[in-house]
Amino acid sequence: MNVTPVTPPRPIDVAAVFPQLAPLARTATRLHPRPGAPTWHDSSIGGPLLWPAEEPWPHCEEPHVVDGINPAQSPADLRLERRIFAASHGRDLTPEERETLERIRPPRTYPVRLAVQAYDGPIAMLPVAQLYVRDVPDLSPPEGKDLLQVLWCPFDHPIMPRTLLFWRSAAAVTDVLDTPPEPPAVQFDGYLPEPCVLEPEQITEYPDHLELSEELREQLKQWSVPQAAEEDMDPDTYYDCVLSNAPGWKVGGWPAWNSTDPSSQPCSECGTGMEILMTVATFEEGDDAGNSWSPHPHPGAGPYPGHRGYNATGVQIGSGYRQHLFVCLAEPEHPHIELMT
Template identity: 80%
Template sequence: MKVTPVTPPRPLDVTAVFPQLAPLARTATRLHPRPGAPTWYDSSIGGPLLWPADEPWPHCEGPHVVDGVNPALSPADVRLERRIRAASHGRDLTPRERQTLERIRPPQKFPVRVAVRPYDGPMAMLPVAQLYARDVPDLRTPEGTDLLQVLWCPFDHPIMPRTVLFWRSAATVTDVLATPPEPPAMQFDSYLPEPCLLHPEQVTEYPDHLELSAELQEQLRQWSVPQAAEEDMDPWTYYDCVLSSAPGWKVGGWPAWDSTDPVPRPCPECGTEMDLLLTIATFEKGDDEGRSWSPSEDPTAEPSPGSDHFDPDRPTAVQIGSGYRQQLHVCPAAPEHPHTESMT
């Protein structure tokens, strides 16, 4: 029997202790990506896009540079490597498999020579997410649209991939681009998302403690001390990771501020304070050591043909930096205005 991922009930109702948080509640839609075989007509991570055949595919103008430490692999080689790892899981590699893997990633000779290699010309972007409004309650689309498509350049600009957003009406796409172009290389293989189907679930979130008043922060800190001690956590970690916002891929909700302090994010076109649109996450479980956000999983889940093995904490195979999140922010007054990005 298949089990749809569902977030466990919160350990407690934090608004019963701190009523000041109640007006700050926001809903977010956890996407719960799991490896699968999405089609053009599915909401997905890393799946095919419902892209009009007569519309140019987006390309990034660069610059694109890799060094000799991290081999620049093609999407085709990354997929082949993942298939071999999946097929050989639990057994030794065959001589042919070993030869192919060494061709994809030649053994490094030490000392490693760091050689900068630029790529000239525009770079085809890769699909990251396709989200239908019918599937994602917190996806607010511009009037006349019901579909969001997110792509990115598989190179850092300068510390994370550069993203582009496309809002469209699915009904207007009658002739679909069957074989979109792909980049010749990627800076990191973790910039090729594993195709995943989604299991959207709406949850309630509260702000990071850094977005609260100094008085409420101190009250929360003092109250969290005994609860955090039981979980062997820092008081702020307990509130931020257990009670405030959900980890993983999600639409809407409150942004996390693990590595930076909150900063104003005015729309570059009209000045309106921007809202969190999409969180692209390395990990689904985040820093909650008690795993209070961890959903139920399907015990019979099998690896997809392209994945090394089913890892509920990294189902998409995406990694941002050394394990961060990439957050996309949009203008609530006009989502079609230019968006901004942050890494936290």
């Protein structure tokens, strides 16, 4: 039986200790991706999209060039590589498997050739997420829409995939595109999401410490010293890692600012402030010593050996970061922005 994981309660009700945080509380929906076989009618990561047959599939028109040191791979080869790793877990590779893996990724020869791969013409985009409002309470769709679809180009633009968002009414899709086009290549393995079903769970979050006043930050730091000592953690990071916002794939809530400082993000069309819509994550677990955000029951290993932490989607942003998608508060269909943190 598939039991919905539950995020453990926070070890401390931080808003009770610091009432200044209470008005800043936001709900977020953790998506909890799990390996599965989603259909058009399911909320999913990397699954098939309920895409109208008469509507053109999105393509990226920008240039696509990669270096010869880390050549791009076809989606078919990446899926085959994953199946081989999964099937051989706990045993030695067969000669046939080794031969196939060497064909997909030939051994590097030296000196390394710096030739580049250039892909001419539009590149078909890949499904990243399909989210039905019925499953994800923190989605705020435009009027008359109940489905969000996220796609991306599987190449860096310039340091992460470029995304597209589509809001639609599921009931209006009567003829579904059953075989969408695929790109000829994917720049990095982590840009090809593994199909996952979702087990959404709504939680409460608080802002990253960088979004708080200096006075409150200092109070939190001093208060965190004994709390962090009990967990053998750095008091400077205890609040962010354990009490503020959850790691992993989620909708809504607060963004994490691990590699950049917060900055105001006005809409390019109307100037209205933007707010986080969704987080595309490399890892589902956090950085705290006990992985206190890990859901129970713990879901176990990823789709194939080699991932650090739990990563059913196979997605990797940079060297282990998050991609935050921000949308206009006044009009969700205005152009969105992407930030890596």
